[in-house]
Amino acid sequence: MVDASSAPEGASEPLAPQDAVGRFLLAWSRLSALGGVALLLAVCVLSTWSVLGRALFDSPVLGDVEMVQVACSLAIAAFLPYAQMKGAHVIVDFFTLRAGPRLRAWLDTAAALLLALAAAWLAWRSAMGAWDTYATGETSMILGWPLWWAHLTIAPGFGLLALTALYTAWVQLGNARRRR
Amino acid sequence: MSGVAIGAAMGVLVLVLLVLRVHIAMAMLLSGAIGYALVSGWNPLLNYVKTMAFARYSVYDLSVVPLFLLMGNLASRGGLSRRLFRATNAFLGHYRGGVAMSAVGACAGFGAICGSSLATAATMGQVALPELRRYRYSPALATGALAAGGTLGILIPPSVVLVIYAVLAEQNVASMFMAALVPGLLAMGGYMAAIAIYVRLSPGSGPAAPRMGWPERWQTLREVWPIVAVFVTVIGGIYGGIFTPTEAAAIGTMATGALALLTRELSWEGFLQAGLDTASATAMIFLILLGADLLNAFFALSQMPAAVAQWVLGAGLSPMLVLVAIILIYLVLGCVMDSLSMILLTIPIFLPVVMGLDYWGLNPTDKAIWFGVLALMVVEIGLITPPVGMNLFIINSLARDVPMKETYRGTLPFIVSDLVRTALLVLVPGLSLWLVHALN
Amino acid sequence: QQPIVLKVAHFWPPTAMSQQKVLEPWCAKIAKESNNQLQCQIYPAMQLGGTPAQLIQQAIDGVADVVWTLPGYTAGRFPSMEVMELPFLTKDAEGGSRAAWEIYEKYGQKDFAGVKPLAFNVHDRGHLHNNKRPITKVSDLKGLKMRAPTRLTNKMVAALGATPVGMPMPQVPDAVSKGVVDGYVLPWEVIPTMKLHEMTKYHSEINAPQPGLYTTLFTIAMNQAKYDSLPPELKKVIDANSGAEFSASIGRAWDASAPPARKQAEERGNQFNTIGAAEVEGFQKATARVTDDWIKEVTAKGYDGKAMVEDARALSAKYAERK
Numbered sequence: 032m033v034d035a036s037s038a039p040e041g042a043s044e045p046l047a048p049q050d051a052v053g054r055f056l057l058a059w060s061r062l063s064a065l066g067g068v069a070l071l072l073a074v075c076v077l078s079t080w081s082v083l084g085r086a087l088f089d090s091p092v093l094g095d096v097e098m099v100q101v102a103c104s105l106a107i108a109a110f111l112p113y114a115q116m117k118g119a120h121v122i123v124d125f126f127t128l129r130a131g132p133r134l135r136a137w138l139d140t141a142a143a144l145l146l147a148l149a150a151a152w153l154a155w156r157s158a159m160g161a162w163d164t165y166a167t168g169e170t171s172m173i174l175g176w177p178l179w180w181a182h183l184t185i186a187p188g189f190g191l192l193a194l195t196a197l198y199t200a201w202v203q204l205g206n207a208r209r210r211r
Numbered sequence: 212m213s214g215v216a217i218g219a220a221m222g223v224l225v226l227v228l229l230v231l232r233v234h235i236a237m238a239m240l241l242s243g244a245i246g247y248a249l250v251s252g253w254n255p256l257l258n259y260v261k262t263m264a265f266a267r268y269s270v271y272d273l274s275v276v277p278l279f280l281l282m283g284n285l286a287s288r289g290g291l292s293r294r295l296f297r298a299t300n301a302f303l304g305h306y307r308g309g310v311a312m313s314a315v316g317a318c319a320g321f322g323a324i325c326g327s328s329l330a331t332a333a334t335m336g337q338v339a340l341p342e343l344r345r346y347r348y349s350p351a352l353a354t355g356a357l358a359a360g361g362t363l364g365i366l367i368p369p370s371v372v373l374v375i376y377a378v379l380a381e382q383n384v385a386s387m388f389m390a391a392l393v394p395g396l397l398a399m400g401g402y403m404a405a406i407a408i409y410v411r412l413s414p415g416s417g418p419a420a421p422r423m424g425w426p427e428r429w430q431t432l433r434e435v436w437p438i439v440a441v442f443v444t445v446i447g448g449i450y451g452g453i454f455t456p457t458e459a460a461a462i463g464t465m466a467t468g469a470l471a472l473l474t475r476e477l478s479w480e481g482f483l484q485a486g487l488d489t490a491s492a493t494a495m496i497f498l499i500l501l502g503a504d505l506l507n508a509f510f511a512l513s514q515m516p517a518a519v520a521q522w523v524l525g526a527g528l529s530p531m532l533v534l535v536a537i538i539l540i541y542l543v544l545g546c547v548m549d550s551l552s553m554i555l556l557t558i559p560i561f562l563p564v565v566m567g568l569d570y571w572g573l574n575p576t577d578k579a580i581w582f583g584v585l586a587l588m589v590v591e592i593g594l595i596t597p598p599v600g601m602n603l604f605i606i607n608s609l610a611r612d613v614p615m616k617e618t619y620r621g622t623l624p625f626i627v628s629d630l631v632r633t634a635l636l637v638l639v640p641g642l643s644l645w646l647v648h649a650l651n
Numbered sequence: 652q653q654p655i656v657l658k659v660a661h662f663w664p665p666t667a668m669s670q671q672k673v674l675e676p677w678c679a680k681i682a683k684e685s686n687n688q689l690q691c692q693i694y695p696a697m698q699l700g701g702t703p704a705q706l707i708q709q710a711i712d713g714v715a716d717v718v719w720t721l722p723g724y725t726a727g728r729f730p731s732m733e734v735m736e737l738p739f740l741t742k743d744a745e746g747g748s749r750a751a752w753e754i755y756e757k758y759g760q761k762d763f764a765g766v767k768p769l770a771f772n773v774h775d776r777g778h779l780h781n782n783k784r785p786i787t788k789v790s791d792l793k794g795l796k797m798r799a800p801t802r803l804t805n806k807m808v809a810a811l812g813a814t815p816v817g818m819p820m821p822q823v824p825d826a827v828s829k830g831v832v833d834g835y836v837l838p839w840e841v842i843p844t845m846k847l848h849e850m851t852k853y854h855s856e857i858n859a860p861q862p863g864l865y866t867t868l869f870t871i872a873m874n875q876a877k878y879d880s881l882p883p884e885l886k887k888v889i890d891a892n893s894g895a896e897f898s899a900s901i902g903r904a905w906d907a908s909a910p911p912a913r914k915q916a917e918e919r920g921n922q923f924n925t926i927g928a929a930e931v932e933g934f935q936k937a938t939a940r941v942t943d944d945w946i947k948e949v950t951a952k953g954y955d956g957k958a959m960v961e962d963a964r965a966l967s968a969k970y971a972e973r974k
């Protein structure tokens with residue numbers, strides 16, 4: 032139910048996890064997300080440098096576009112688990128507004144399990160894709176860098192997303208049982 | 212089953228899963244995967260998914276999305292929104308309804324450096340709502356104006372939804388931004404006009420604030436010029452072709468961060484929070500993109516969009532009727548869904564239909580750009596239409612004592628203004644296209 | 652009996668020469684020769700999802716049955732066939748395409764495990780286009796920001812003293828009109844389809860008798876398992892419509908596409924110049940190290956690089972003359 036935006040200030044955020052597993056997953060996702068932010072900042076510096084080089088000295092950074100593409104794909108994959116810990120992956124809750132909290136908790140358990148399964152599947156397939164890229168020795172066009180490392184965070188990102196979704200499912204299951 | 216039938220079945224499955232509270236991204240991914248396997252087989256599906264995430268996440272045009280989000284979050288945490296509102300209020304506040312108009316104007320200014328509506332609504336809501344209440348604006352007008360003003364975050368470029376439309380429709384991102392600028396400014400003007408009419412019909416709902424003297428006005432302008440400078444650099448640079456949208460976003464983010472640091476309004480905590488907000492918003496968008504990617508690949512395989520297009524073209528309906536029908540579908544969907552998901556779900560089906568019909572003799576590129584701006588406007592109306600309008604919820608959550616019904620009521624004039632502008636854009640495509648032509 | 656429908660995927664728009672002059676006629680031909688037992692469903696413009704660089708993997712994995720792509724999009728993956736893209740190698744598209752097919756048969760088969768290539772072709776002579784000045788000698792390229800399509804062409808542009816700028820083809824018109832790049836290397840056909848002739852001032856050509864500055868290699872490849880699964884009579888239809896002759900016919904289509912496209916640039920009043928025979932030597936000298944480096948690179952990977960270059964040169968020359 033959310034458009035393209037940040038979790039807005041003032042909107043209700045899910046409570047911070049109280050148990051050890053949840054705290055551990057949150058810390059890990061947060062670290063992953065901050066690593067991605069550092070990559071984004073590196074992209075900003077690189078692009079600005081390239082634009083200045085192009086405008087002032089006719090010499091853009093060689094292969095800047097390639098580096099931006101790789102850095103952004105690494106960052107985006109690293110962001111996925113954090114969003115799940117913050118409950119930012121979107122659902123349509125309009126149709127179940129009137130449903131009881133217990134039914135909603137059961138549905139949310141199922142949805143989180145589904146997300147966990149899909150994320151694990153994507154992690155497995157993406158790891159295969161990374162392996163293919165490594166095995167065929169594909170390189171980037173201009174810099175000639177090996178491309179496999181551009182896949183480095185993708186499978187781990189989905190893997191951690193699967194774990195965080197499993198955790199959500201467990202929490203929701205608790206809610207569903209408690210609310211009899 | 213034929214491909215078209217499977218396509219239709221999976222379309223229904225998406226909707227069923229959505230009703231059952233499955234994540235939007237997963238509803239699309241799952242239906243797409245099942246459909247893909249049914250049409251092409253399991254092995255092709257397994258192979259396709261191998262590099263799907265990398266392929267989608269490394270698209271250069273999409274790199275602009277996290278960067279614009281980071282820029283908006285830095286601006287918000289760095290207090291730039293407050294300065295914008297102080298400046299607009301210094302010039303407009305003393306008219307009747309003027310404080311609300313100032314809020315709309317500040318939303319437009321913030322929208323010029325922020326790519327998202329929710330962030331704009333949340334940020335400006337926090338800044339302007341206390342002022343609106345201090346001058347005793349009616350709760351309906353105050354919350355309605357801010358909810359509507361928030362949509363300017365996306366209507367005024369840069370805009371995340373436009374970037375994604377551009378990638379889907381294979382249009383130039385910079386051209387899409389240019390095409391949205393005049394309609395975005397019209398939206399701002401339309402909202403101000405709505406406020407003016409509202410306070411005329413219901414005097415007392417928007418009293419005038421005291422007039423500010425020129426020294427004070429100059430002072431507020433001195434405080435906002437750096438923001439204006441960032442905006443001019445970013446948007447001017449894109450339109451003038453000095454850099455790509457991605458480079459513009461990178462430069463804008465650097466400049467915004469530097470500004471926030473210079474004014475000492477951005478703490479280390481605020482900086483980390485801006486980064487984390489960016490991470491969560493980006494992840495949310497790109498997970499949906501991934502689901503849409505698989506669903507759309509399956510739709511293409513199933514030939515359903517082509518069949519729908521052929522059926523519509525074969526039915527000999529008038530192009531205008533088809534367009535009105537599409538707009539109505541968006542308005543209905545907008546009552547319950549968010550704008551990005553709507554665009555991702557429908558464009559692969561609607562765009563071929565629109566491209567096959569004749570509208571005002573537009574060439575294919577112009578038509579795709581014009582329809583993109585039109586679709587953007589209509590899906591954004593969904594943010595302020597009851598029952599589910601995300602901007603309404605955000606603003607209402609900031610004003611907890613205002614009943615939701617009041618907010619619904621306050622938003623009506625702005626919905627009317629949106630509909631008038633939509634009709635105008637349908638009838639006069641030149642409103643969005645002339646700037647694209649003038650600058651190319 | 653149910654006809655077999657081949658999923659044919661490529662990245663061009665449906666209106667491009669590649670679909671209308673090559674794929675559609677090919678599909679019509681195999682349909683006719685197989686009594687409609689073999690048919691195509693064409694997916695232009697990456698409709699099956701993914702990026703152009705993934706097309707070859709889509710063919711290997713069976714996501715598509717037939718793809719048309721550039722082996723050079725996946726740099727480093729098909730070392731053998733890259734030889735065709737070395738500077739100053741081919742004279743025309745038809746002869747170059749015949750040469751490419753022979754090089755594939757002699758050196759390239761192990762690179763393409765998992766697919767059955769139906770054709771290899773090159774485009775006609777690639778030229779230099781820019782907005783700064785007419786290029787008559789190597790030093791004119793100094794400091795120009797030039798867009799090139801593949802790994803080797805980027806190296807070639809750098810060897811000539813320009814700054815290579817990599818970007819996807821769809822971004823090129825915008826980048827040119829806005830000065831993000833000063834110019835680009837392309838064959839004629841592509842230029843008007845992207846409206847590039849409307850935003851380019853100078854066209855500098857290296858013309859016969861020397862080989863052209865560069866070319867790019869394309870392949871039409873079929874999923875191997877799909878081919879193996881065909882009944883013998885349908886295999887025969889594919890065999891009869893693939894290989895040297897099919898490759899040459901695509902080359903012919905490229906050769907034929909150049910004059911009308913060039914004419915559109917002439918009609919705009921753009922400035923043309925031919926780089927003279929004497930100056931071409933300077934270009935050849937400057938780019939010689941691209942070829943030398945390439946030989947070293949592939950020799951290290953276990954190919955006979957030197958023999959491949961010599962063969963590719965000799966074959967291109969032989970077929971260009973025979974034409």
Ligand code: NA
Nearest residue numbers: 322364367369
């Ligand atoms: Na915006």
Ligand code: NA
Nearest residue numbers: 545546593599
């Ligand atoms: Na709504």
